[in-house]
Amino acid sequence: MMKTVHISTGITGGGAGIAALRLHRSLMKHADIQSEFVQRFPVDPEFAAINNIYTANTGRSFMIRALKRYNLHAEHFHRVKLNKYPPNYEIATFATTSYRLEQLPIIKEADIIHLHWVSEFLNYPTFFKNVKQPVVWTLHDINPFAGMFHFESDRLKNMDTYKKPDEQTRKIKTRSINRKDNIHIVCLSEWMKKKSEASEALGRYPHYLIPNGLDLSDYPVMDKTAAKQKAGVNCGLKTFIIVGAQLGNIQKGFPLFFDTVNKMNRSDFQLISIGRLPDNLKVGNNINHIHFEKITEIPELNSLYSAADLTIIPSLEDNLPNVMLESFANGVPVMSFSNGGMAEHVKTGENGIRINETGVKPLMQSLEDFLDNKYAFDSKAIRDYAVNTFSDTLQTERYIRLYKDISNNKR
Numbered sequence: 001m002m003k004t005v006h007i008s009t010g011i012t013g014g015g016a017g018i019a020a021l022r023l024h025r026s027l028m029k030h031a032d033i034q035s036e037f038v039q040r041f042p043v044d045p046e047f048a049a050i051n052n053i054y055t056a057n058t059g060r061s062f063m064i065r066a067l068k069r070y071n072l073h074a075e076h077f078h079r080v081k082l083n084k085y086p087p088n089y090e091i092a093t094f095a096t097t098s099y100r101l102e103q104l105p106i107i108k109e110a111d112i113i114h115l116h117w118v119s120e121f122l123n124y125p126t127f128f129k130n131v132k133q134p135v136v137w138t139l140h141d142i143n144p145f146a147g148m149f150h151f152e153s154d155r156l157k158n159m160d161t162y163k164k165p166d167e168q169t170r171k172i173k174t175r176s177i178n179r180k181d182n183i184h185i186v187c188l189s190e191w192m193k194k195k196s197e198a199s200e201a202l203g204r205y206p207h208y209l210i211p212n213g214l215d216l217s218d219y220p221v222m223d224k225t226a227a228k229q230k231a232g233v234n235c236g237l238k239t240f241i242i243v244g245a246q247l248g249n250i251q252k253g254f255p256l257f258f259d260t261v262n263k264m265n266r267s268d269f270q271l272i273s274i275g276r277l278p279d280n281l282k283v284g285n286n287i288n289h290i291h292f293e294k295i296t297e298i299p300e301l302n303s304l305y306s307a308a309d310l311t312i313i314p315s316l317e318d319n320l321p322n323v324m325l326e327s328f329a330n331g332v333p334v335m336s337f338s339n340g341g342m343a344e345h346v347k348t349g350e351n352g353i354r355i356n357e358t359g360v361k362p363l364m365q366s367l368e369d370f371l372d373n374k375y376a377f378d379s380k381a382i383r384d385y386a387v388n389t390f391s392d393t394l395q396t397e398r399y400i401r402l403y404k405d406i407s408n409n410k411r
Contacts, residue, residue: 003036006020008121010041018322020037020138023399028051032400058097058099091119096123101127116137117141134183136183137186142195177201184406189211192320212320213393213395219329231290233270239269241272242271253313253316254314260364266368266371274291310353318339320341320345338354342354
């Protein structure tokens with residue numbers, strides 16, 4: 001039996017951790033794979049035991065405790081660097097941490113180590129120096145082969161303030177990663193694959209395209225009228241839905257979306273929003289807006305998708321958002337700007353509306369076109385696209401084939 005250990009900073013809160021956990025749980029169903037998971041944040045002990053999840057810490061050695069006591073550890077130095085200037089980015093992380101994951105017995109015993117979103121968890125210099133097993137790395141954003149930032153637009157905005165530490169971080173990553181030969185890069189989209197293949201840090205390694213998957217049995221097709229009634233929305237009005245952990249996230253485009261909705265001179269629609277909503281992002285009183293701070297149960301989330309007529313993903317830069325997969329699984333079309341993995345899957349008139357120009361005016365025009373019945377969508381065809389493209393069965397088959405080929409030294 002092959003033992004694969006997944007490493008991700010967390011399993012909740014962000015789309016990357018959720019996607020990694022979905023893959024791990026799907027692999028657990030296969031008799032010839034022993035799948036384990038290492039992450040950073042505390043989780044329910046019973047859930048962890050059932051799902052082979054190990055929570056790592058920075059250790060309790062005398063040296064580590066002394067470094068923490070006197071603020072001589074990596075995380076403190078990172079905070080000092082970031083606090084020099086007001087934050088003008090969504091997220092910035094570094095290549096060094098206080099964690100030494102390569103020393104964990106669960107890592108040492110693995111046949112294959114599978115990295116996911118590992119920022120603020122993986123210590124690049126020691127990890128790639130000491131890990132001997134093959135590494136599979138699924139890229140959820142550009143950060144593994146970039147510097148501090150996770151979005152190219154954030155890097156460009158901060159060239160004046162963070163150019164030097166950003167370049168230093170990129171060089172540490174490149175130098176550390178390239179000490180190891182047996183690394184295999186998995187990309188969720190062709191967009192990410194091209195960027196990674198062109199990078200100094202990862203360009204020399206083999207690349208593969210494997211989109212994320214869903215257990216589609218968790219997303220059964222529901223009656224739309226019944227779902228609307230359950231959600232408490234008007235069955236006679238078209239319903240938009242937006243979903244995100246933080247609805248103030250600029251890169252995800254949520255402020256742009258709220259700005260657009262509030263500039264529309266019409267109220268013949270309603271909105272369902274899910275996520276943490278800042279006080280400054282509200283819609284006009286003339287619009288029926290139902291908000292949920294957080295949905296943790298899949299059946300409830302599935303019901304809300306089913307109540308919607310259109311899912312809006314206004315991301316300015318994105319890889320392969322889980323929201324797109326979940327919407328397709330429910331037979332609900334997606335509206336997005338033409339970037340990242342969304343540009344590769346959202347097909348105007350078939351399973352959604354892809355907007356070629358980013359901004360308030362293009363988004364407003366596309367929303368109005370939808371409200372004015374310019375498009376008609378076949379929910380069954382959209383669901384079929386999810387089944388044929390994003391099922392967890394297809395995803396796990398591709399990964400298991402990759403693991404076995406690597407193990408047999410075929411790749």
